[in-house]
Amino acid sequence: MSAATPADDPPIALAVAGVSKNFGATQALRSVQLELRAGEVHALIGGNGCGKSTLIKCLAGVHQADAGTLTVNGAEYDLADQSPDRARDAGLRFVHQDPGIFPALSLTENLSLGRRFEGSSRRINWRAAHQRAREVLRRFGIEHDPRTPAAALSVPQRAMLAIARALQDQESEHGGVLILDEPTAALPAPEVQVLLGWIRRLAQEGHAILIVTHRLDEVREVADRVTAFRDGRYVNTIDGAGLTESMLVELILGRKLDQAASVASPTTSTADHVVEVRDLSGGPLAEVSFDVAAGEVLGIAGLLGSGRTELLQLIYGLLPRRTGTVTYLGKSAHALNPSKACRKGMAFVPEDRAAEAVFPASTVLENLVQGHEHQYFRRLWLRDRVEREDALRDIQRFNIRTSGPTAYIESLSGGNQQKVILARWLRQQPRLLLLDEPTQGVDVGARDEIYKLIALAADQGCAIVVVSSEFEELAQICGRVLVLSHGRIVTEMRQPMNAHEILEASIGPREITV
Numbered sequence: 001m002s003a004a005t006p007a008d009d010p011p012i013a014l015a016v017a018g019v020s021k022n023f024g025a026t027q028a029l030r031s032v033q034l035e036l037r038a039g040e041v042h043a044l045i046g047g048n049g050c051g052k053s054t055l056i057k058c059l060a061g062v063h064q065a066d067a068g069t070l071t072v073n074g075a076e077y078d079l080a081d082q083s084p085d086r087a088r089d090a091g092l093r094f095v096h097q098d099p100g101i102f103p104a105l106s107l108t109e110n111l112s113l114g115r116r117f118e119g120s121s122r123r124i125n126w127r128a129a130h131q132r133a134r135e136v137l138r139r140f141g142i143e144h145d146p147r148t149p150a151a152a153l154s155v156p157q158r159a160m161l162a163i164a165r166a167l168q169d170q171e172s173e174h175g176g177v178l179i180l181d182e183p184t185a186a187l188p189a190p191e192v193q194v195l196l197g198w199i200r201r202l203a204q205e206g207h208a209i210l211i212v213t214h215r216l217d218e219v220r221e222v223a224d225r226v227t228a229f230r231d232g233r234y235v236n237t238i239d240g241a242g243l244t245e246s247m248l249v250e251l252i253l254g255r256k257l258d259q260a261a262s263v264a265s266p267t268t269s270t271a272d273h274v275v276e277v278r279d280l281s282g283g284p285l286a287e288v289s290f291d292v293a294a295g296e297v298l299g300i301a302g303l304l305g306s307g308r309t310e311l312l313q314l315i316y317g318l319l320p321r322r323t324g325t326v327t328y329l330g331k332s333a334h335a336l337n338p339s340k341a342c343r344k345g346m347a348f349v350p351e352d353r354a355a356e357a358v359f360p361a362s363t364v365l366e367n368l369v370q371g372h373e374h375q376y377f378r379r380l381w382l383r384d385r386v387e388r389e390d391a392l393r394d395i396q397r398f399n400i401r402t403s404g405p406t407a408y409i410e411s412l413s414g415g416n417q418q419k420v421i422l423a424r425w426l427r428q429q430p431r432l433l434l435l436d437e438p439t440q441g442v443d444v445g446a447r448d449e450i451y452k453l454i455a456l457a458a459d460q461g462c463a464i465v466v467v468s469s470e471f472e473e474l475a476q477i478c479g480r481v482l483v484l485s486h487g488r489i490v491t492e493m494r495q496p497m498n499a500h501e502i503l504e505a506s507i508g509p510r511e512i513t514v
């Protein structure tokens with residue numbers, strides 16, 4: 001790829017070429033390239049484990065590449081020698097998936113992390129620090145007093161605060177390079193819209209923006225150009241205008257997707273209820289009542305803070321109940337705690353799988369069999385061949401990119417770790433499956449596989465409750481959706497329904513303000 005562009009194209013802000021990186025036997029990047037123009041939003045897409053994060057870490061100096069160059073605004077750097085300081089000096093700014101905002105600290109303190117406070121070495125000049133923070137907040141459209149704790153900010157505002165922190169020291173308000181790793185992964189649609197609006201505005205001011213995402217709708221909405229990687233290789237860079245979802249899928253997978261998973265049909269017989277929830281209160285939830293039948297896929301929608309995750313936690317016994325009852329398989333689940341729930345055939349796949357569900361310093365195989373190792377023992381003998389064959393089958397079924405069952409879980413990309421956790425729970429054939437954001441961070445191929453497995457589990461009589469920020473997903477896989485707002489069920493929707501209707505019901509009469 002050459003750094004020259006036709007006369008009317010904007011100048012190239014960043015170009016990388018010939019970047020390779022191995023981790024032992026794993027070739028994460030094979031001579032990849034990428035080019036970012038000033039003033040554009042550029043999406044980097046690709047399946048789990050294709051090397052997106054590795055490239056970002058090589059640019060940030062977290063990893064040193066085996067080979068490759070970086071050119072920023074005309075200056076060339078050797079990526080084999082890259083360090084965080086060099087990345088900073090080159091003018092690159094990063095916002096990682098966890099934006100690193102500390103809720104208890106003020107906006108001024110959050111903006112000052114990683115840089116010197118105003119004042120002498122012995123005394124912070126708070127007046128000057130707040131004044132500077134006020135200017136930065138104004139520049140980035142965050143209308144809060146700098147002394148406010150960051151806890152008062154909405155989630156997209158926190159992401160924007162992280163962007164403001166990344167860009168605050170740029171001498172001009174234009175011409176920076178901002179690299180965002182899955183900034184919208186945990187946000188429901190209305191909040192995503194707010195953040196994408198801000199990203200567009202920054203591009204219009206002249207910043208070059210690279211955004212890594214698995215959400216194809218947002219690629220189509222915001223990207224001027226798109227680059228795809230596959231298996232550590234550069235595939236292509238194409239214009240964002242006129243892209244369809246199936247074009248993006250083919251770019252990512254190198255093939256079309258099979259037929260979409262069918263919607264599970266809801267069962268209505270009360271005798272088949274797996275769970276009955278009555279007047280349940282706890283956490284932010286108040287007087288919630290609903291049933292879930294065997295073979296039903298029930299969706300839970302709502303904005304951030306509506307109580308979606310807490311609803312699953314209350315059923316599973318992770319959150320104390322204030323009032324109300326939960327009946328599970330015809331019996332009171334009053335004293336249920338997570339280990340009892342698990343023994344009785346409930347499975348809960350939490351949203352933050354990396355922190356709550358991955359067993360670190362263990363292999364892929366050990367993570368897959370956690371909780372049901374006993375099935376591989378016969379008269380004290382471990383049937384390790386069967387155990388390994390089952391692991392290989394799951395690795396293939398979910399297309400988990402790993403060197404094999406004995407690889408350490410930490411060596412897998414984030415999305416591939418997620419697939420291992422989901423595979424573990426689906427193996428247990430639970431009676432009730434509680435899924436919190438089951439496809440967050442997984443690629444389009446695995447997403448399809450997960451939908452099929454959910455439909456299969458429902459066909460076999462499992463009751464499934466899915467919390468998802470992606471309303472399209474709920475409309476596709478659920479027979480029924482409950483919409484939560486401020487801890488209460490405000491609407492119940494049934495098929496046929498679409499994402500837009502779920503969105504409208506979630507927002508309700510109030511406007512999203514930023």
Ligand SMILES: Nc1ncnc2c1ncn2[C@@H]1O[C@H](COP(=O)(O)OP(=O)(O)OP(=O)(O)O)[C@@H](O)[C@H]1O
Pocket residue numbers: 023026027028046047048049050051052053054055401402410411412413414415416441
């Ligand atoms: N520290 C590491 N040690 C060993 N292997 C690694 C390490 N980091 C990444 N890899 C491997 O390099 C490959 C690329 O991983 P990377 O995290 O870049 O993928 P990704 O495209 O960001 O995936 P995802 O969409 O799942 O986040 C994967 O096969 C991964 O297992």
